[in-house]
Amino acid sequence: METYGKVLLIAMPAFLVLVLFEKWYGWRKGFDTVNNMDMISSLSSGITNVTKDVLGLSVGILTYAYLVKHVAIFHISNHVLTYIIGFIVIDFQAYWVHRWNHKINILWNHHIIHHSSEEFNLACALRQSISVFVNFFAFLLLPAALLGVPTEVLAVIAPLHLFAQFWYHTRHIGKMGWVEKVLVTPSHHRVHHAINPEYLDKNLAAIFIWWDKWFGTFQEELDDVPPVYGITRPAATWNPIKINFQHLWLLMKDAWRTRNWWDKLRIWFMPTGWRPQDVEQQYPVFKIEDVYHFEKYQPPHHAWLPAWSWVQLTFMLCIISFFFGNIAAIGAPNMFVYGAFIFLSVYAYTELMDQNKNAVLWEALKNALAIGWIIYTGDWFGMGSWQSWTIPVLIAYCIVSTVVVAWFCWQIKPMQHKPVLAKA
Template structure:
């Protein structure tokens, strides 16, 4: 936690400088990529997330140090190769945690705030959750734990891996040639944040786009399908606390209202957006049918 907080001291001013640079370039090019209230909501979300992380308000069921100590088959020194293994391992784990967040009702609540912005800019990258109460990444770090990658290496690499995901939240950078085949680029991530049916739940990788290509979730940005950003059930608020828990509150209400006792327990683990049939009929929810006909929330 100390190393994470130390890195934040340098990362936050860097993030803000890039955000201002993006705004300046957009203004110079005559484009509008930032809306004041939307960006303020993003910054507020980032602030609540930082406070939560620094205070350590997350339950760690299994620590990586304990896991590596129990199942590690090798004892390796902290060389550049070990740091590379840790980075790749974190990226592999990040892909699966991200995929789980898009696929399971309960876990979507910890990720909805990041997608709730109807813009796509560097401010959007700062929309991070405070509702991820239980850390699950460690369960997907089994491969590097077995290899014996030390916990102190993971502690150093983890914030760097997280902060390396900031730069590609922008509309100002087009496709990047050969890099499109290797790493996650702004083009890839625009697809990920879009609600067009062609783009939903695609490009879940965090640094290396190869995971999407291996596991079948890759989608190229199409010239004839401009991305529309947000979530299919718009949150329509700037309040970061409401956005963080809007999906969880809906799940609680649906679980309470349904007469199907099995559904009261299974709703949490069903695919994202699933609702019991009786509740869906009695309490319908509206969503975006045509992304291009949707009017953005902008009071």
């Protein structure tokens, strides 16, 4: 956990700079693909995901270390070939896990957050799940285990494999010639994120596009079918924590409401989107039928709300950077308290972005807990020992942010927002 936290201290600023550069580049070229509130939501999702990972809030049913110990036929020494084999096997695993996430109802809940943005840009690459608590798919790494690829090698490769999927989430790079035959490119991934019928559940590979071509899930980006992005049952919220569990909540309600006991059992493992017939008729859920004419999520808000949301996000980035840099010193159980504060903070300010008046209650709760912790311990997880001025600044911020959010909530009025047509 500590090592991964140190890596994120380098990766997070790099990703943020690239996201902001894409925003500037699009503005400069007259082709801005980055919606401000959507970008904040995406970055906030990234914050929750890396926090969950650093806290280690997931377990493996069958770990790779166990496989290597019990099934290895050879033991490859630690050299370049080992890393190449490990990378290819991880990519093979990624393809099949990704494919099952798209095809099986319960697994779609693990992946829905990544597709929830109605835009396509570098920021949406950071929309990653916090709803995966159990990893069932280590068995797909069996080829590497049989060859005895060391666990330490995969531990190095796994984050690099994940970070290598960032760059192709953009609309500013066209088709790339011969590269399209080997690697996943922005063109391939635009197809993957599209909700056009021609593109649904295509191009599932992470790095090497040959998996899609071999297993029948490849689709080229068509000039006459501009991709439209999002999910067919729109999330309709900027709150990444809500998005992570929306589909699961729908499955739970459907399983409870249906009168058919067989449907109660099989709903979890049916194809993604399947609902019992009686429930679908009695409790219809909006689904996009015409991808070129639907209302994008953009609730009306006060002109200053985006600026305030950036203030909140910047505060969170500072808080999380301190956390990742000092997680060993913070230790357990305090690191879980810190993690809970991060999740509560994201939930509070994205509720305000959604124009929910209850945002002031979440904000007040979050700030009261922060000040209470400082009073109880005399510090903020060691931050005061590092720089004494940070504690009064943190207390002042908590007070001011509560007042500001209360003011924004007071400004919220019921409004009918106009439809925004989807644009390719």
